[in-house]
Amino acid sequence: GENVEQHPSTLSVQEGDSAVIKCTYSDSASNYFPWYKQELGKRPQLIIDIRSNVGEKKDQRIAVTLNKTAKHFSLHITETQPEDSAVYFCAARDSGYSTLTFGKGTMLLVSP
């Protein structure tokens, strides 16, 4: 089955700095890679996703890159704000299944 590794587990940045979270996956058949943001006690919210036929996708301050050859994808947040503080999860989905495999999460803390 799929295995998703996520780093770092915690990330502290100053407001206005950039934050990068990296994930690797094991199954070369995976073709859908969403990123979720989860605030304490709340549901995970999809913030951006990328499909395997695309190398990069951007939405305002958030971007995701995908390297299929190396089997890794990254989340980039620019001009971070305190409200970006949350736990971020990456995930991967195998084309043969509909289940998502999640990384262990990164706790992002943005200090004012």
Added chain:
Amino acid sequence: GAVVSQHPSWVICKSGTSVKIECRSLDFQATTMFWYRQFPKQSLMLMATSNEGSKATYEQGVEKDKFLINHASLTLSTLTVTSAHPEDSSFYICSASPTSGIYNEQFFGPGTRLTVL
């Protein structure tokens, strides 16, 4: 946008009792729903995948007789924790996909906090 609800949002029960959690897709039909368990400061662990009208597929290590899943309609799936024990205390989250397929987004419910005394 697609909305998934869960009920109850939190529940406290005595050890040995059973608890039922409902997951509903409010504005779309969900062929597939998923049940996750999340411990504090940990990731979401998939427990089972339920498909409308058929038996759920459980992940390795999840006791199907303890965690009963029923997906009787395209908008409702239920998870029943039978004979609950304190170690079953956790945050249970469901998600739903509008249709089966490889590119469809999963929409998450708000979660149910279960505390077993």
